Amino acid sequence: MRSYILVLLASCFIHAADAQVTIKKTAALDFPCTAYAAPGMEAVDTTAGRGVANNYLTWENGDTILVKFMNNVGSKSIRNKIMQYAKEWEQYANLVFKFVPDNTPVTNIRVRLGSFYDKIGHNSKIGITCNDVPQTKQTLNLDTSDFIDISAYEAEYKKGGEFARFINGRVKDPNNYTNIDFLGDILQFPEADKKWNLKIVGRKARHEFGHSIGLLHEQSYPGGIKWNKDTVYKFYADRFEWTKEEVDNNVLEASDQFFTNGTQYDPRSVMHYDVKAWQTLDGYSLISSMEISEGDKKIIGALYPKNKKVSSLAVAKIQVMNFTKLDVKTDNVRKGLVITPSFDLKTTAVLGRVHFVALLTTEDGKKPIASTNTRYSWNNIAATYVPANMLPSSKISYNKSTKKNLELFFPFREMPALNGQKVKVMFIVYMYDTTNNKFDRVAASSMSSALMMPTGN
Ligand SMILES: [Zn+2]
Structure with a gap:
């Protein structure tokens, strides 16, 4: 009798017309930056023991850098936000990011707005190596699926209405509907513009444009973090299918190098990754900054001073x-x-x-x-x-x-x-x-x- 009731309840749930499907969180949706090992992006100098990038890669002080978006992709609102966050660097660096129309034939930085499905993620060429890339190819990738405000869509779904009906119409197996499925369906939902998580957009845009003017990953600051390397390799292999080499390049390798420019290790840098306690030998952990830090302002202001032409x-x-x-x-x-x-x-x-x-x-x-x-x-x-x-x-x-x-x-x-x-x-x-x-x-x-x-x- 008892099992009969359970079966009945379960089937009622599945067949109810406006049932709410439970979205299972099965995978991380945020891709960390792969500035040094991105598919389709040549590596910088990865010769063992030499810097993956260096201060030779900074632009000339006072440069105007031409930037465009590629392939007419991206809504006006998301483009405007990316431009706004990129241009924050201009407050501290004697540089100008001049955004030009998509059909401009020659530019320095080309931004490709990708999606979860192409798995190119977020990354950028470092500084003036952007100029080594053919004009037909991007120098900077942003994954706009990562910018979707999933929580806002979850709330929208709970409210019922048009969006909920659209999602329910696409759910094939209500018992196995994951956040990846949900994201895919959000991307398919016809609407004028998506709901964006501006904190994430800001973090990723500031970070990648930071690379584009010569900054490196702050977690690589020599001795800044005492990595438990085996757990770090395993984490990135399990989550993002990164090889050991990719982990070395993106997370660890520069820790044996020293393009620190005389600064102190800056855990608040927007160029820093998240660090989990189990990734380090001493339990150190960190939630990455969304904003340009005081340390970032200092280094970029020193590399591109506003009041003088250093050389x-x-x-x-x-x-x-x-x-x-x-x-x-x-x-x-x-x-x-x-x-x-x-x-x-x-x-x-x-x-x-x-x-x-x-x-x-x-x-x-x-x-x-x-x-x-x-x-x-x-x-x-x-x-x-x-x-x-x-x-x-x-x-x-x-x-x-x-x-x-x-x-x-x-x-x-x-x-x-x-x-x-x-x-x-x-x-x-x-x-x-x-x-x-x-x-x-x-x-x-x-x-x-x-x-x-x-x-x-
Ligand atoms: Zn990066």
Whole structure:
């Protein structure tokens, strides 16, 4: 008798004309940014041990950047909101995003408004690498399905009426109707404009346009987060089918690099991801910021100052102090030399550009080893290097304490044939000299002991 009543109740529920289907939350709908590993977007420089992006990728101070939307996609309201949030950066950076009509033949940034179904997600080329992309292709992707205000539609559904009837007409299996199904049906619902979650639109637009003017993921700040790497790999693999490499590129990898520009780690940055406690070794967690943070304003204002054209002004003075160690090791797994110098660096009131350079010399340290390699050379000497901008009046310690925050990597395959020769590594901090337009002012240098190179590199 009891089971009969249950069956009866259940069938009543299913067959009731205006029944409310329960929407099962089966999957996350928000896609994190994949600025460095997006399908259809070439990676930046992902050579192991080199920066995925760097301050060489910033636009010229004062630039007007031409931006357009592609393919006539997107309602006027969503376009206006994206423009509004992108242009917030103009308040702090000496740059202008000039939005031009879709049919403009040549632009710097091209925004593609995609949807959940194409799985391209949110991402952007970094800074001036936008200019390397063919005019027929986008430089910045936004997934507008992510912008749908699901809660507003849930409320609308509960109210009954036209929208509820539309949804009920599309539900095939009321016992298995997921939020993904619901989203798909919302996208199909004919209406003049969607209900947008402007918090999400704001966060994603500010974040991606932040990449487009050279900012990187803040969670990659060296030592900012103590990742529990295995759980991070598993999380992104389960949720978004990301490979280990994609997780490295988007979430973790730059943590061993150091384009920090002398800033402090900024957990409020709009360039930061969400971090769950179980993703970290110390239980640290964070809900990502929706807004441009004070730290974001500071860094972008330093990269694009409003009141001066940095490169035309005084020479930056960078002081290297307490140079305690130049550690050079051969790494047979990564197949290259790993160079980690330890020193403190102090800047004066002017923003300065430096290059950290590691040159190869002969065993006695007297002669540089020549190279024709265009990427791994410095004035035709075999070398690996990393550029960095230094914020005014800041002090940074590199590789002091247990925190590794500066590493140069020199792949064996990028060296001239050395076939078992012994070499030394000379580490030099070069400053930019405005008088001769070259990075040739030596702020510091240090020589390693001799190392044997592998044969047949
Ligand atoms: Zn991003």
